[in-house]
Amino acid sequence: MSSSEGEPQLPNRTSEIRKDTVFGRWVVFSPARSRRPSDFKSKNPNPTSNHPTSCPFCIGRESECAPEIFRVPPSTPDWTIRVIENLYPALRRDLNPPDTGSDQAVGACRVTGFGFHDVVIETPYHPITLSDLEPQAVGEVLLVYVERVQQLKALGTLKYVQVFKNHGAAAGASMTHSHSQIMGIPVIPPSVTTRLSCMKEIFDSTGKCSICDLQSDQNLMINSSTHFYAIAPFAASYAFEIWIVPREHSSYFHELDRAKAMDLGGLLKLMLQKLAKQLNNPPFNFVIHTAPFDLSPSCVPYSHWFLQIVPHLGTVAGFELGTGCYINPIFPEDAAKVLREVDG
């Protein structure tokens, strides 16, 4: 599938508008312009060999970084993963936390920029990317996320933690050394509120968790592992967007255990490799959608964490800005088929 010569055309489909069951978004599927899988290849691939001479994330240069929070393994110069403070934090741990009720305020509201903004250095070696690591090593990175989220939860001053990775400058990465970020925020973000409201509405109406229900459509399935499966979501906002979903209903990412983290590490690596191979090493983001810390017990039945991977292939422009609707040039059943068939 990686050569366009003799490459099969995508099925000829008619434009469709779909609403998703997790965010309640409308997405316009408009396949008119793109007909072959290779039409989607990134025009802006991430360079693979641009090792700067002075990267503070490289092993041996730890003193050039902001303070370390912890490393794995602990207390050794031969670390494999480090969690450090962000040198330019968007939120600051040295301010006072806002009142707990501030996100319920009606009208214009301002609170201090209190919060945490940490960096996870995923490997000591500059040329290595996350998807180059062994599955177990990817699993160890996930366990580091878990440990740091648990630490932030224990503080009692934060309402949500966003774990995310920006890979490539066009996806927002300011450092080329492989890393991810963890932001602890003192208000419940709007996407989280919207997601929980949408999933509640569906649960109240059908008795089902929207996420548990995702595994029923085999046309959208890409791959699966013991504890997880990877799908192209029914109303994907972005071309070749992937969701990796725990099979077992679970509200909180930070309750992930070691066995499941290792299993997820393998599936995440496989999906990143497939995207890189099929789409010419595109810039991408992944984000972990989990529950806010103070989730009431009544919300547990419809709150289910998952990991979303978004390759950067197009531009968010005026239509998306105005409407919140996205235009996706490939149907997810076609994206799933392309990704099923490409090797990892």
Added chain:
Amino acid sequence: MSSSEGEPQLPNRTSEIRKDTVFGRWVVFSPARSRRPSDFKSKNPNPTSNHPTSCPFCIGRESECAPEIFRVPPSTPDWTIRVIENLYPALRRDLNPPDTGSDQAVGACRVTGFGFHDVVIETPYHPITLSDLEPQAVGEVLLVYVERVQQLKALGTLKYVQVFKNHGAAAGASMTHSHSQIMGIPVIPPSVTTRLSCMKEIFDSTGKCSICDLQSDQNLMINSSTHFYAIAPFAASYAFEIWIVPREHSSYFHELDRAKAMDLGGLLKLMLQKLAKQLNNPPFNFVIHTAPFDLSPSCVPYSHWFLQIVPHLGTVAGFELGTGCYINPIFPEDAAKVLREVDG
């Protein structure tokens, strides 16, 4: 202000999180990295002289375009503005409209990709951009939007019309000839629902329209005209975002009359010139936020249209994708001051 030598530093402010009164979004203001107005200049400015030899939007090449809907003035080869169908429409006028209640459906939902996707060619001449036109000519473009929205409303099959402009490839423009787009959609988009809900909540609590209330803060004011004013919004999601707001409470953009369109043309031109001058001719989008066609009379007191201009200076990355919160490196009161002081 256009040279960084001797340029004043921006005020030293502490990170803050603000919630806006129109979309209900939280925005993180994190000024740590940028200290001078010139730090924000676009690294990706729009080229000014890349006239291709074969642009179908240029005068004399009308036969290479998709069908024309109307031109101004009518029935003359010496047109100044043309409205045409999009050659690659995201939505298709040849499909059947969906049921009117489909956007209220709970759960996964799919409807046909019925809708309209038109292009407004703003000038017959390739090197001219919208902000190069005389204020009256910009006003004529706005009146063309009004006329086309009125035509789409009269069809009775659409729920919302999104008028938007993408300027520059990085802002999503696939053609360099100055143009804007009008999409008629058969469902109420999620951003519109969210905006009306947020404004209703504030109206119910305070008795005020959130938008009418915006002119009270002089620190955020950039410029004003007889019928409109331009502000940097209190919780701007994007650096140097501008809203142009009608002084008089008005739900529908398409009720704009000629005198107000001419007045708005001048203020819009001025804002685009200021952004180009201060920010090195950045790619940008503007979008018109108006009310859905079937607005119930009870919603009129809190529904107020406005025009949002967003220069493309940064990247929407993992944090925004996960949380729906944006990180803005410049406080709007500082952006407003910079834009007040730069010439048009």
